[in-house]
Amino acid sequence: xxxxxxxxxxxxxxxxxxxxxxxxxxxxxxxxxxxxxxxxxxxxxxxxxxxxxxxxxxxxxxxxxxxxxxxxxxxxxxxxxxxxxxxxxxxxxxxxxxxxxxxxxxxxxxxxxxxxxxxxxxxxxxxxxxxxxxxxxxxxxxxxxxxxxxxxxxxxxxxxxxxxxxxxxxxxxxxxxxxxxxxxxxxxxxxxxxxxxxxxxxxxxxxxxxxxxxxxxxxxxxxxxxxxxxxxxxxxxxxxxxxxxxxx
Amino acid sequence: xxxxxxxxxxxxxxxxxxxxxxxxxxxxxxxxxxxxxxxxxxxxxxxxxxxxxxxxxxxxxxxxxxxxxxxxxxxxxxxxxxxxxxxxxxxxxxxxxxxxxxxxxxxxxxxxxxxxxxxxxxxxxxxxxxxxxxxxxxxxxxxxxxxxxxxxxxxxxxxxxxxxxxxxxxxxxxxxxxxxxxxxxxxxxxxxxxxxxxxxxxxxxxxxxxxxxxxxxxxxxxxxxxxxxxxxxxxxxxxxxxxxxxxx
DNA sequence: TTAGATGTGTGTCGATGTGACACAATGTAG
DNA sequence: CTACATTGTGTCACATCGACACACATCTAA
Numbered sequence: 001x002x003x004x005x006x007x008x009x010x011x012x013x014x015x016x017x018x019x020x021x022x023x024x025x026x027x028x029x030x031x032x033x034x035x036x037x038x039x040x041x042x043x044x045x046x047x048x049x050x051x052x053x054x055x056x057x058x059x060x061x062x063x064x065x066x067x068x069x070x071x072x073x074x075x076x077x078x079x080x081x082x083x084x085x086x087x088x089x090x091x092x093x094x095x096x097x098x099x100x101x102x103x104x105x106x107x108x109x110x111x112x113x114x115x116x117x118x119x120x121x122x123x124x125x126x127x128x129x130x131x132x133x134x135x136x137x138x139x140x141x142x143x144x145x146x147x148x149x150x151x152x153x154x155x156x157x158x159x160x161x162x163x164x165x166x167x168x169x170x171x172x173x174x175x176x177x178x179x180x181x182x183x184x185x186x187x188x189x190x191x192x193x194x195x196x197x198x199x200x201x202x203x204x205x206x207x208x209x210x211x212x213x214x215x216x217x218x219x220x221x222x223x224x225x226x227x228x229x230x231x232x233x234x235x236x237x238x239x240x241x242x243x244x245x246x247x248x
Numbered sequence: 249x250x251x252x253x254x255x256x257x258x259x260x261x262x263x264x265x266x267x268x269x270x271x272x273x274x275x276x277x278x279x280x281x282x283x284x285x286x287x288x289x290x291x292x293x294x295x296x297x298x299x300x301x302x303x304x305x306x307x308x309x310x311x312x313x314x315x316x317x318x319x320x321x322x323x324x325x326x327x328x329x330x331x332x333x334x335x336x337x338x339x340x341x342x343x344x345x346x347x348x349x350x351x352x353x354x355x356x357x358x359x360x361x362x363x364x365x366x367x368x369x370x371x372x373x374x375x376x377x378x379x380x381x382x383x384x385x386x387x388x389x390x391x392x393x394x395x396x397x398x399x400x401x402x403x404x405x406x407x408x409x410x411x412x413x414x415x416x417x418x419x420x421x422x423x424x425x426x427x428x429x430x431x432x433x434x435x436x437x438x439x440x441x442x443x444x445x446x447x448x449x450x451x452x453x454x455x456x457x458x459x460x461x462x463x464x465x466x467x468x469x470x471x472x473x474x475x476x477x478x479x480x481x482x483x484x485x486x487x488x489x490x491x492x493x494x495x496x
Numbered sequence: 497t498t499a500g501a502t503g504t505g506t507g508t509c510g511a512t513g514t515g516a517c518a519c520a521a522t523g524t525a526g
Numbered sequence: 527c528t529a530c531a532t533t534g535t536g537t538c539a540c541a542t543c544g545a546c547a548c549a550c551a552t553c554t555a556a
Contacts, residue, residue, distance in 0.1 A: 011259045013359060053327025053359060077325040077361050079301025111261060111301060111361075113325050166415070166495030182533080192496055199535080200515065207513085217522095223532040224522035245495065247414030248440055430504080447506080448544065455542090471503040472551035 006105040009046040014112040015057045016044040016150070017072075018157035019065065020140075021121035022174040025183065027140035027190040028121060029154065030064060032132035036091035039147045041132070042154065044112065057115040064135060065124035071173040075160040076114045076153075083149045084109045092131055116157040118173035140190065161191055167243040169210055172231045180218050180226040181205070208244060210235045254353040257294040262360045263305045264292040264398070265320075266405035267313065268388075269369035270422040273431065275388035275438040276369060277402065278312060280380035284339035287395045289380070290402065292360065305363040312383060313372035318365050319421040323408040324401075325361045331397045332357045340379055364405040366421035388438060409439055415491040417458055420479045428466050428474040429453070456492055458483045 019030040031040040045060040047053055054074065061070055086107050093100050093107075100107060126135040138144065146154070164170065170191070171184055185201050205211065212232050217225035267278040279288040293308040295301055302322065309318055334355050341348050341355075348355060374383040386392065394402070412418065418439070419432055433449050453459065460480050465473035 010357065010359070013260065047327070049357065050329050052329060053325065056327075074325065077301065077322065079295070079304075079361065081298045081300060109258065109297065111258070113327065162496075163415070167411070180533095188496065196496070197515070197517090198533085199517085202534085204514085220524090221532080222524040223530080224534075226533060247493065248410075248436065248444070428504095445544070445546090446504085447546085450505085452543085468553095469503080470553040471501085472505075474504055 005046075008048060009105070010049055010051075011105055012108055012110050013047050013053075014044050014110050015047060015053060015060060016042045016112050016114050016153055017057055017060050017064075018042055018114065018116040018154055019061065019124075020116060020118050020161070020174065021124060021137060022187055022190075023121040023137070025186040025190075027187070028137040029140055029143065030124070030126060031136060031138050031144070031146075032064075032128060033134035033136070034092070034147060035095040035131055035133050037088055037147055039145045040138070040143075040150075041147045042150045043129070043135075045129075053113055054115075057113070061115075061117055061119075063129065064127055065119055066127065067119055067124055071118040072115055073117075073160070073164075074113060074115050076156050077111060078114060078149060078153060079111045080149070081109050083112075085148050088147060096130055112153075114153050114157060116161060118170065120173065120176070122176065158191070165191060167245060167247075169208060169231075169236055169239045169244065172233075172236050178214060178216070178228040178230045180228060182226060184229070208239060210239050253294075256296060257353070258297055258299075259353055260356055260358050261295050261301075262292050262358050263295060263301060263308060264290045264360050264362050264401055265305055265308050265312075266290055266362065266364040266402055267309065267372075268364060268366050268409070268422065269372060269385060270435055270438075271369040271385070273434040273438075275435070276385040277388055277391065278372070278374060279384060279386050279392070279394075280312075280376060281382035281384070282340070282395060283343040283379055283381050285336055285395055287393045288386070288391075288398075289395045290398045291377070291383075293377075301361055302363075305361070309363075309365055309367075311377065312375055313367060314375065315367055315372055318367055320363055320365045321408070321412075322361060322363050324404050325359060326397060326401060327359045328397070329357050331360075333396050336395060344378055360401075362401050362405060364409060366418070368421065368424070370424065406439070413439060415493060415495075417456060417479075417484055417487045417492065420481075420484050426462060426464070426476040426478045428476060430474060432477070456487060458487050 021028040021030065030043060032043055034041050043060055043064040045056060045063075047056040054072070057072060058070070061072065062068060089107055090100070093104070121137070126137065128135040143154070165188065171187060174187060175183065181202055182198075184205065185196060185198065188201070189196055210232050211229045214228040214230060216228045218228060219225065269276040269278065278291060280291055282289050291308055291312040293304060295304040302320070305320060305322075306318070309320065310316060337355055338348070341352070369385070374385065376383040391402070413436065419435060422435060423431065429450055430446075432453065433444060433446065436449070437444055458480050459477045462476040462478060464476045466476060467473060
């Protein structure tokens with residue numbers, strides 16, 4: 001956190017990423033443990049003066065997960081002046097060895113642009129940044145205390161994701177190459193926060209025409225073995241583009 | 249556009265508003281004719297250092313229309329560094345009598361937060377700002393050339409509005425107190441850019457349960473007189489909150 | 497005065513989608 | 527080999543949706 005960074009970053013602007021993964025039939029979120037506080041934070045970063053805001057989000061994502069070609073979506077910009085926490089930011093500066101007075105660029109008010117990402121859990125390699133001592137996946141159901149308004153940001157990301165379920169397919173970016181119908185259902189159930197009927201779920205999902213059933217069945221389960229499915233990449237892309245149901 | 253404004257505004261940040269109205273069975277958008285260019289622009293403004301971004305949007309809206317208590321919704325933040333147009337902004341500064349070198353705050357790169365508003369056409373009193381020579385409603389179907397990326401912003405606003413139709417009611421903010429079913433249908437048709445079946449539209453709309461049919465019928469029409477309707481304010485609010493159809 | 501044009505109020509029919517539920521099939525654990 | 531958990535598949539009633547027909551009201555033109 002050098003002083004000269006004032007010259008290279010867009011002032012008062014940051015990006016924060018809600019990075020969703022899926023593992024063990026649980027929705028996960030990638031978080032950073034702050035050095036400067038006993039709380040966790042969403043992975044975030046600043047925007048270079050000539051950098052597209054979206055590129056900054058991609059950069060943050062790649063730095064924290066090592067992944068490229070990720071599903072990324074802007075969902076909201078948070079512009080409440082009270083969301084900045086000068087005390088925290090001062091502690092944060094101290095944690096990287098900087099003493100600064102009130103005019104320091106990092107102690108000004110920040111607006112943040114929120115993005116959420118859907119990533120392949122098993123392919124990601126969590127990597128802390130300079131201000132954090134750890135980077136880890138958290139179970140969506142049992143999140144720790146978050147800094148500033150990050151809880152609020154997370155909430156808004158989830159809301160957007162839920163709405164996305166209604167007119168776009170989800171899963172290609174969160175599930176492994178092949179997966180079973182129950183696994184896909186758990187994903188939907190976790191995002192929606194409610195149980196779904198097994199049979200109706202399957203009917204509706206297959207109705208979208210974006211799944212291919214494989215010959216192979218899952219092995220080593222203590223009951224009837226479910227089939228594996230994979231997404232039909234082309235049809236999935238079309239569904240993403242055109243939407244699933246019209247409404248009007 | 250005084251030089252001291254650098255001290256009072258959040259640097260590199262603006263808001264732009266897509267203000268929709270409805271009149272003569274046509275969707276309208278409020279635009280400003282720039283003094284500095286032969287093009288039109290969306291009403292926009294800057295954000296005071298201690299002002300909530302949303303409050304800035306409300307302020308812009310009120311300054312341009314005189315209206316309060318408006319339906320306002322953030323839809324996207326535009327962060328492409330190439331979207332700023334230094335040449336235009338320099339001309340803009342000249343138009344208000346300011347000569348500035350490249351370091352001037354207004355000539356830096358700007359990120360803009362887009363909001364769209366739905367307003368009562370007849371209640372609005374269009375008012376130009378300091379940089380514009382006119383403020384007027386334009387027919388949505390026949391928009392003039394717009395500055396910078398404002399065409400793109402408008403497009404994105406429309407996309408969001410169209411999606412909103414699928415799970416939230418529209419119209420309370422755009423139509424007068426009482427209106428006919430055909431009028432409401434024209435509104436939907438204009439937003440969606442396609443024709444709808446009269447009878448199916450009525451069935452679906454009434455199914456939402458947010459309309460009250462009045463005793464009164466429209467007068468002076470060269471055919472069977474349609475009933476007037478009004479929104480049931482309470483049920484409308486509930487529908488806004490909970491959404492119209494679930495999907496999942 | 498009346499026929500025609502225009503646009504509204506209301507209803508029907510068949511196709512499709514949805515929620516609730518039953519039963520047979522399959523693989524593991526004991 | 528039996529019990530158990532979980533999957534594959536199907537049915538039924540009901541709501542929703544797109545396409546369409548017919549009667550009604552009001553102005554206009556002859």
